Amino acid sequence: MTSMCFYFQVHQPFRLRNYSFFDIGKDHNYEDLEKNRAVMNKVAEKCYLPANRKMLELIRRHEGKFRISYSLSGTVIEQFEKYRPDVLQSFIDLANTGCVEFLGETYYHSLSFIHSRKEFKRQVEKHSAIIKKYFDQTPKIFRNTELIYNNQLAAFVESMGFKGVLCEGVGRLLNERSPNFLYRPVIGDPKIKLLLKNHLLSDDIAFRFSDKGWEQFPLTVDKFSEWVFKIAGHGETVNLFMDYETFGEHQWESTGIFDFLDHLPGAILKHPDFCFKTPSEVVEAYPARDVYDAHDFISWADTERDLSAWLSNSMQREAFRRIYSLEEEIRNCDDLQLTEDWEKMQTSDHFYYMCTKFWNDGDVHKYFSPYDSPYDAYMFFMNAFSDLECRLAEIRERKKRIYSYTVELEKTPEARSIPLNGNEPEYAQTGS
Amino acid sequence: MLGWEFPPIINGGLGVACHDLSAAMSDVSDITMIVPKSSKGYKVRNVNLLGINNIDPGSLEPGPAHKDLPFKLYGVPANIDPYYSEKQHFSGEGRSKGTLDPFDIDNLYGGDVIGKVHRYSAITASLAAKMDFDVIHAHDWMTMLAGMQIKARTGKPLVMHIHSLEVDRSGPESKGWVYQLEKKGMEYADLLMPVSNFTASNIEQYYGIHRNKMKIVHNGSNKVQPFKGQRTYREKTVLFVGRLTRQKGPEKFLDIASKVLDSNPEVRFVMAGTGDYMKSLLDQSSYQHIGNRFHMTGFLGSERLNHLLSISDVYCMPSVSEPFGLSAVEAAQFRVPCVISKQSGVAEVLRGALKFDFWDVDKAAGYILHLLKDDVFNRKVVEDTGKCLDKISWDISAQKIIDAYSEKKFI
Known part of the structure; x- marks a missing residue:
């Protein structure tokens, strides 16, 4: 059968x-x-x-x-x-x-x-x-x-x-x-x-x-x-x-x-x-x-049937490298929205749109791409990535501020009774 | 006065310069400015502005075309489009056979630009034949033929204002039609007005014309009201403004960025402008792993550009060959410290700015790093550059031109 x-x-x-x-x-x-x-x-x-x-x-x-x-x-x-x-x-x-x-x-x-x-x-x-x-x-x-x-x-x-x-x-x-x-x-x-x-x-x-x-x-x-x-x-x-x-x-x-x-x-x-x-x-x-025996990566994409649809040019590799460079920090940031935005940016299509193989398969890439060119796809992706980085940096700063405030509290036991009401000493608001 | 690009059609610095200069001169002299296109209601101070789009060529008497010129221009296709647009098609001279054709002026540098230059000159020469004036003042190669024809027909002195040369745009090897036109035109002119010493040297070196035929007139600049914008990210910003073409040295900016980021990753590099280098720049920036710190905005209008200037910490102009470089003056007006190439005219007037040879990437990167971390140094550079700004004005440029006219007994 x-x-x-x-x-x-x-x-x-x-x-x-x-x-x-x-x-x-x-x-x-x-x-x-x-x-x-x-x-x-x-x-x-x-x-x-x-x-x-x-x-x-x-x-x-x-x-x-x-x-x-x-x-x-x-x-x-x-x-x-x-x-x-x-x-x-x-x-x-x-x-x-x-x-x-x-x-x-x-x-x-x-x-x-x-x-x-x-x-x-x-x-x-x-x-x-x-x-x-x-x-x-x-x-x-x-x-x-x-x-x-x-x-x-x-x-x-x-x-x-x-x-x-x-x-x-x-x-x-x-x-x-x-x-x-x-x-x-x-x-x-x-x-x-x-x-x-x-x-x-x-x-x-x-x-x-x-x-x-x-x-x-x-x-x-x-x-x-x-x-x-x-x-x-x-x-x-x-x-x-x-x-x-x-x-x-x-x-x-x-x-x-x-x-x-x-x-x-x-x-x-x-x-x-x-x-x-x-x-x-x-x-x-x-x-x-x-x-x-597939020692190297294979895929069903393009005529090469390898990773070249997503990772063959420098823009694709840079975007890929950058997005995963944040993995550890994202996983520790405790911000659900940010984490989700980062996860969505991992979708392979974003890298597919940046492909510059302009022969036969390039047409297929173009058909699926919502952008005018692979360069646009890369620029928009990297700009969004930069914003993601900014948000992460803000969280980092906030954590640092809370940490230094806690350390300061430890030093002055009498201050422990002071509630956090927005009147904290300046170092606690701006970091030091 | 003969102009090509002119507000409201502005492609680059030339249109702005012609506009502002003619406005300033109109306070001290009678100016008629003939340009390919103007809007009917558009006024520039006391300038008599003539757009040949508003003139019926049939009402003009055709001139004898090139008959009176003491040389022949041979038609050889040239790379003449200084801006990023479609490829132009070449057409030789001799388009005006007894009649004056109107021409498509919507795309001044696209299509058959040489044909346009010919038609512009034929129409302008016929117009000028009926006018009363003392001096012909032509701006750059597009209007040179017209200037020559008018001189040939009227015998009036011809002044050529040089904002940019073919050797700036396409490199010193370019010897095409535009170069030939420039060379013949400058030889035929009575007085040349390059916008800088730098350009004067280029004219001497590449066109073989003696200095004593030149009077240097630096560009002016309109005063802007600088403001401080709010940056929405924390990294400091280094700005490049200009077309992404060989002449502006965009790939040098990239190398400088790479160098700076090696020592200080907390900086963003922004390029405002578009051009045929865009793709390779993106490719290179990702290859050098600075994709997250290297941004392109495309072409920007003045409002966005001013906003960008207001949030920038350093202005960098790595031009390979820049006759003037008005954008650096604008940056200085926003109190942004400037790091500019020595191969620029503006370096002669912005004395306080930090200067480097365009190939000396290390030096430029060093300046930028220092400006970003040393506030005292930064303030000093801004202050010193600011002091030069008073001497950069269109009124001063206009007066220099009038003085040169009288010195040469043109008026």
Whole structure:
């Protein structure tokens, strides 16, 4: 029996507004509220709602045989709460069918694993908590931001209790082997299993579906299922991983993508040797057949399938380095708003917008960017970062003042009875 | 008087300088200023302001074009756009074939700028032929051709006011059409008025014209009412104002910033202006890991610029070749200590300012560090610079020009 394993990524970042130098120290709101709301509403109408309706209908039509999985970032869930609770409800309805699995990821869809295991763990736990809260599931399978992955990541999330990890089936690592089996990472004695994206079949739907220049255009359900059926006998799981926005947003409804989706499960299930499984079920059902050695980071982004979409130029690296340089101080500042603002700035999209690879993939970056240029993206980010630094410095000063006042009180026992009423000696107000 | 950029169309210092100078001169002489564009209701003190956008070229008699000029200008494309705008397309001379075409003046430096210069000069020469005046006073290369044509037709003395040279803008190697025009124009003129000794030396060195044909007239400056603004962050601020082009030395500012931040991380460096160096500056600043202390504001209007001056602690002008540098005077008026390159005209009049050779990054960084931590030193520099401000006025410049006219017996 060969299974087809669908995973859809659902994510929206909190985009930063055109934060100018003159805002530093004055305006602590970094978000482009209008833009974020507008994008959320647009995607909700074009993709999330109609696609969720279709999925629910398919699950019911096939009486539980059509099974899928999602990964929802924490930031997109927050935006559902804020702008579109109806979309959140439609995901809850899907969860209630019992045919849908929700995967684990970092709450802020961040690059934190690259810099700090501590921060990474914190974000994964925060994410698990919100998934549990809304969907009553505890994620067992992990997928990192944009499928960023290496051996260490597998080891680390295994230690956190995950049973499987999703990653990209990169040609240079597979070395002619098939992505349609489970693999194991190159670490001590792994129990954790790897699900590799079949990028040909995935991208046929996600990218090439409406490409009139593609020799296989138009893509029909018959044609696609024929390709899938060829795997019978030499593959155990066909992993189709893609952005959920493929349905209705990247591929508009007029391309026929929803019709394709409507007919696909029926066509696949007609074949007696094929079924649908969620990632957890795949991991349960099959053994790992070989090792998959990702010594360096891989991802599903751009043609390089590495970190270059986020960390290839000096601006990206500087912004990345700066934001994580505050980690320790932020974690000790006891200011919830500040902490949250910092966390939101870790979202990988901010670094993606700063990318200056101006060839093929540059167009993709441009399509997603809310800014005129990568340079703008960097400037606004760094200005906002400067404001964040100012706020931290203020807290530092305040703590120092309180500390010196306490020290002073210790020295003069009789002063202990004086209440703090704003008439404290000057050193206590200004610091010394 | 012949001008090119002029309020309300101001791109840089030239428009402001022409405006303020003509206003000051109009108190002591009769001035007719011909510019490509002016608004109908716009008045400048006693200046008779003529915008050729308000003139019907059909009503003018076309002149003999270049026939009377003692040389020929060869059409070679040149990098002439001193400002950041679209690439211009070159068109040779000979556009005016017996008729006077009006021209698109909305973008003075964009499009076919050489064609515009030709049309401006043809129209202006025809206008001037019907006027009564004693001296032709042209500002920079854009109006030189017009000045020459008027001289050729009327025989009146030609004065060329030099605010900026092609060798400032594009480097000493540039020998294109604009350079040729400048050279021929300055040779043909009766008197040159460079805005500084620095520019006079450049004219001598790169154009081979003798000093005794020059009279240096430093720019003036309008008095502003300085105020102290409220900084919204705690770090001190070092400011750069100017186009982000080679001439202004923006990459030197970056190197200075890097040096200063090595010893004192509590400083912010702000660049107000835009230009083709912006991207590489951002790239470099992040590469040098000073991205959190290095800010770009883009082009700013005067209100925002004044606010920026009011919160700045040091003004830094690392220009590679700056004929004058009015912005340093403005900073001094705001009582901001100035660290400016020796390769600037303003260094000759702001004697109190701290000066460095534009390549001497260490020296500039040293000055800035010292100004930021030593209040006594800081106050002294501000005070000494302030003393020079009284001698920088457009009235003084205007009087110098009138005196030079009489000295040369033009009037």
